[in-house]
Amino acid sequence: MKCSEFLRELTDYLDGVMDAGTKSELEEHLAWCHNCYVVCDTTKKTIEIYRDAQLYELPEDLETRLRSAIATKCQQRRKAGPEGTSS
């Protein structure tokens, strides 16, 4: 297996969605190709770091304000005969 072939399969490998045969071919490549091992490992870390970082959490005061604004708009819509409700 060439490195370019390994890279093409990287997303499925990281997501764990592949047949056992392809998986063992990839792991055989990983066992001797240090570059692909590093790319695979650091890509996995990239995903985990972003997932755990909790970027852009909605602050509580803003959440309260948004919920109230949405509820008001929906109530007004309902009173006006919203398309989205059945009579």
Added chain:
Amino acid sequence: MGAIQPKVSEPATDELALVEAAKAGDVGAFEELVRRYDRNVFRIAQHITQNREDAEDVVQDAFFKAYSNLNQFQGQSKFYTWLVRIAVNEALMKLRRRRPERTVSLDEDVKTEDDSVPREVADWSPNPEQQYTQAELREILDRTIHGLPATFRTVFVLRDVEGLSTEETAEALDLSVPAVKSRLLRARLQLRERLNKYFQKRERNDGPQRPRSGDNNQ
């Protein structure tokens, strides 16, 4: 090396009942759906628009649009996937308005070679994120993802941050599954490449490398 463990989604057993109640005019039931998903919609909107005010507008507009069009939701997909689809469209519209000089489309013809081939291969420290304070790390991650094209950013956030499946991501973005996979691979590889300079193992133990101000990775 093991696969990434998928995020476990919350059970949505009563979700359809809430949607049906909201369709019948129960605003309280819709408010419960807002409570469940407003944080997710906000995160997605802010990732796409990269602007706090726009993200606030997207949350309001997406939920209001969902409420107004509930009858069009037929229950073939999850309510959340349907809602994300509305929110992504609203967020992309904001982005287009803000940056009219740049066409923003999820269908844009993206090059398939070269730009994702790793150029720099360097091992990272075992726990690279621990080299930085929480605030520094957020700034690095924020700035780095900001530099990705909107189409890659959107696929990455839905699939890897929010934990939608590949099929759900394809449905929410109206893309084919192979298109999602190709964008996801390239988003992941480009982020990895851009994070290299912050996280790679250093020869000497001379403290964490600080992000340089004004370095916006564009």
